[in-house]
Amino acid sequence: MSAVAAPHQIAGVGRWSPDRRYLPVIGTFIVFALMVTIGGLRYENFLSPAVMSNLFINNAHLIVLAVGMTFVILTGGIDLSVGAVLALSSVITATLLQAGWSLALVVPVAVLAGSAIGYGMGVMIQYFDIQPFVATLAGMFLARGLCFLFAPESVPIRDESFIALAGWGVNLGRWRVTAAVLIALLAVAAAWWVLHRTRFGRTVYAVGGGEQSATLMGLRVARTKVLVYVISGTCAGLAGLLFAMFSRSGYALTGVAMELDAIAAVVIGGTLLTGGTGFVLGSVIGVMVLGLIQTIITFEGTLSSWWTKIVIGALLLIFVVLQRILTLRRT
Amino acid sequence: MNSTILQMQDIAKTFPGVKALQDVNLSVERGEIHAICGENGAGKSTLMKVLSGVYPHGSYEGRILFEGEEMKFSSIKDSERQGIVIIHQELALVPYLSIAENLFLGNERQAAGFIEWNRTNQDAAGLLKRVGLDENPVEPVGSLGVGKQQLVEIAKALSKDVRLLILDEPTAALNDADSEHLLNLLRELRKEGMTCIIISHKLGEIEDIADRTTIIRDGQTVETIDMSEPGSTQDRIIRGMVGRDLSHRYPERTPEIGDVVFEIRDWTVHHPTQAGRVVVDHADLDVRAGEIVGIAGLMGAGRTELAMSVFGHSYGRGITGEVRMDGKAVDTSTVDKAIKAGIAYVSEDRKHYGLNLIEDIRVNTSAAGLDKISRGGFVNGNEEIRIAEDYRRSMNIKAPTVMSVTGNLSGGNQQKVVLGKWLHTAPELLILDEPTRGIDVGAKYEIYTIINRLAEAGKAVLVISSELPELLGICDRIYTLAYGRLTGQLPRAEANQERLMELMTIEKEAVR
Numbered sequence: 001m002s003a004v005a006a007p008h009q010i011a012g013v014g015r016w017s018p019d020r021r022y023l024p025v026i027g028t029f030i031v032f033a034l035m036v037t038i039g040g041l042r043y044e045n046f047l048s049p050a051v052m053s054n055l056f057i058n059n060a061h062l063i064v065l066a067v068g069m070t071f072v073i074l075t076g077g078i079d080l081s082v083g084a085v086l087a088l089s090s091v092i093t094a095t096l097l098q099a100g101w102s103l104a105l106v107v108p109v110a111v112l113a114g115s116a117i118g119y120g121m122g123v124m125i126q127y128f129d130i131q132p133f134v135a136t137l138a139g140m141f142l143a144r145g146l147c148f149l150f151a152p153e154s155v156p157i158r159d160e161s162f163i164a165l166a167g168w169g170v171n172l173g174r175w176r177v178t179a180a181v182l183i184a185l186l187a188v189a190a191a192w193w194v195l196h197r198t199r200f201g202r203t204v205y206a207v208g209g210g211e212q213s214a215t216l217m218g219l220r221v222a223r224t225k226v227l228v229y230v231i232s233g234t235c236a237g238l239a240g241l242l243f244a245m246f247s248r249s250g251y252a253l254t255g256v257a258m259e260l261d262a263i264a265a266v267v268i269g270g271t272l273l274t275g276g277t278g279f280v281l282g283s284v285i286g287v288m289v290l291g292l293i294q295t296i297i298t299f300e301g302t303l304s305s306w307w308t309k310i311v312i313g314a315l316l317l318i319f320v321v322l323q324r325i326l327t328l329r330r331t
Numbered sequence: 332m333n334s335t336i337l338q339m340q341d342i343a344k345t346f347p348g349v350k351a352l353q354d355v356n357l358s359v360e361r362g363e364i365h366a367i368c369g370e371n372g373a374g375k376s377t378l379m380k381v382l383s384g385v386y387p388h389g390s391y392e393g394r395i396l397f398e399g400e401e402m403k404f405s406s407i408k409d410s411e412r413q414g415i416v417i418i419h420q421e422l423a424l425v426p427y428l429s430i431a432e433n434l435f436l437g438n439e440r441q442a443a444g445f446i447e448w449n450r451t452n453q454d455a456a457g458l459l460k461r462v463g464l465d466e467n468p469v470e471p472v473g474s475l476g477v478g479k480q481q482l483v484e485i486a487k488a489l490s491k492d493v494r495l496l497i498l499d500e501p502t503a504a505l506n507d508a509d510s511e512h513l514l515n516l517l518r519e520l521r522k523e524g525m526t527c528i529i530i531s532h533k534l535g536e537i538e539d540i541a542d543r544t545t546i547i548r549d550g551q552t553v554e555t556i557d558m559s560e561p562g563s564t565q566d567r568i569i570r571g572m573v574g575r576d577l578s579h580r581y582p583e584r585t586p587e588i589g590d591v592v593f594e595i596r597d598w599t600v601h602h603p604t605q606a607g608r609v610v611v612d613h614a615d616l617d618v619r620a621g622e623i624v625g626i627a628g629l630m631g632a633g634r635t636e637l638a639m640s641v642f643g644h645s646y647g648r649g650i651t652g653e654v655r656m657d658g659k660a661v662d663t664s665t666v667d668k669a670i671k672a673g674i675a676y677v678s679e680d681r682k683h684y685g686l687n688l689i690e691d692i693r694v695n696t697s698a699a700g701l702d703k704i705s706r707g708g709f710v711n712g713n714e715e716i717r718i719a720e721d722y723r724r725s726m727n728i729k730a731p732t733v734m735s736v737t738g739n740l741s742g743g744n745q746q747k748v749v750l751g752k753w754l755h756t757a758p759e760l761l762i763l764d765e766p767t768r769g770i771d772v773g774a775k776y777e778i779y780t781i782i783n784r785l786a787e788a789g790k791a792v793l794v795i796s797s798e799l800p801e802l803l804g805i806c807d808r809i810y811t812l813a814y815g816r817l818t819g820q821l822p823r824a825e826a827n828q829e830r831l832m833e834l835m836t837i838e839k840e841a842v843r
Contacts, residue, residue, distance in 0.1 A: 021736070197709055197710055198708050198709050199701045199702070199705050199708055199709075199710055200708060202694065202698065205687070205690060205694070206698060209688065209689050209690055210683060210684075210686075210687055210688070212683055212684050213683060213684050213685055213686060213687055214687070214698075215645065215666060216642070216643075216645060216666060216676065216678060216684045216685070217666070217698040217699040217752070218643070218666040218667045218669070218670040218699050219698065219699075219701075220667070276687070276689045276690075277689050
């Protein structure tokens, strides 16, 4: 093969009609853009950099959760434990910092606690053939219980280096990027890279597309199925750290039902619950959509915050029906 | 009363692009056992689905007369109401429910909306007695063996006041004793006046039990043979089943055959869930470089099971024996190892086992050989596109780009993607399982050409096919498989459909 082979021109790329696989993500993005436009037209200051920066700052932990959840759902699984693992990680962070551990030690311990729980659940799912729903439900109870074992009350964090890290940020013009946002965005970039550039990422998609065909292609299905739960657990551990930075405390009852927010974000972001299709960037937009709903309702002022849940419910239904229609057309 | 219970007149059924049935005429007498024979894909099951209402009235042409009246079934429920009950090859029993519950499922013994358990279990016991089972009706069905489950199915049919019982390959999964028991039961039922249609590949069985046999070939009825007439032997049925012209065309090839590349010795495979059932029995087989070798066998003979067990132990348990590549024993216990040993397997079910249908050509092409284009776990995307593009061109895959989703391609083009995927792993042996199933004639020729090209490049090729003309058209040598045992091998010059069919239908006892 010639070393000077011209780069292959791919006929047809750049034709207008988009690939069908991108349709759900495009749909999500259109909804996102619509909401931004409507908000901008309706409320003064809605489009201000401060509000938009806050969208990221308030949801950094949810972005990280959604990233991990995307891996799991792409294989056709589900992870119900992430909310509880987030709480566990935040409680571990707060308790250990209060006990005088150094930040450099606390961070890996908190994150790896999530990885360990994820690994346990992955092994249950893959080698004992337990449904992901049940295995991660057990993981959820375990993690939530452990939280109370560490600290039944809210533990405030007074560690100086931690506070410094949590408060660190750069101003880009009038936009503010905090350490938490930076970490979340790095996680997104890493996930994107792993999913689309590595053999592991390929295997994740292949397992979701059809476990049997993936096995017969010689892909490492078992290892991959365990690893996605490790990744999800690790992400939940990291998210717990970010949440601790956000709230400057660790509390056993944080993140209740947050796993459902993460799943909602992933689904709204266009990832099929049956696995095989979806993008991590879609999940990020999904989180942004959830955040925007919250913001709009705050700006509206007269609506109770429970409207957030109602709108999320409606959106979720619309997206699931949309996906169903797309899959029906595909077969 | 008329003695003809069922008449199917001029039945024709078309699927998009395929004529499955055409001019089919079937007439069944009251109280007889009527066998239906034909090669795989001849249209037997389609005909039975027309009869039982799975394909509703209006989706086929022709008339069905049952007890002299024209029937227009719109569902299975309709045909069952008339007393036509079909027992499928795959049993339709709920393993966790009791025998009695299964017998009356959808037909419960009830009063005022509540199930009467005493009557349920009593009636069930009576039905079980009729089919010669002395199991307790409260036992869960899952605790019975396949043979007994088959009898429960028949008891279930009897509970519905069946007038015409249709059995699709009833003994395919049974051992000899269970088969014999089942056939005896059918003889008993015949004495009581029951009419039966039985679909079977086991010609010995048909010779034993059937009063008349209708042969279907390529979706048309060929003839109905009265089995009591002299000369109505297995040979006669075989001739009817295969007697067609070689209407397909096969590309020419001059074989240049080298050394033995692939051997299996004493290969034995057991059923993954039914302990003790041997699916492949002490098979010995070899393929030489540049040689195309066929495996012929009827459905259930263990062809796919043989191939998949070799390819990374993907089927079965209790696998013993040896696989050798170039004379050296190799470990093929995982798919990964099998690929590294130089084996590739193109599945008969490309949609479930061969492709990720929601991904594009590029990803599917590289999937099995990702290690060739990645370093340290990272995939070289440009290299991947280049390779997929190369195969798209050399295989003439009809798709605008390698970014096209494989689920949208035609069967022939999907198969080319699968072939491209395996060629990229640079195998020494390619196992092709039904390589042209569901593919139109033009694309078949292209697939044959690709297979020939592989052989010319010195690869060993093993082809499994239900279509004997296909094997005769492309293979240099053909093994026959029956009931998990290799029953013979014929070089191309000596093989013809009749001889192959004879070897494929050798009964179990004779194989030993």
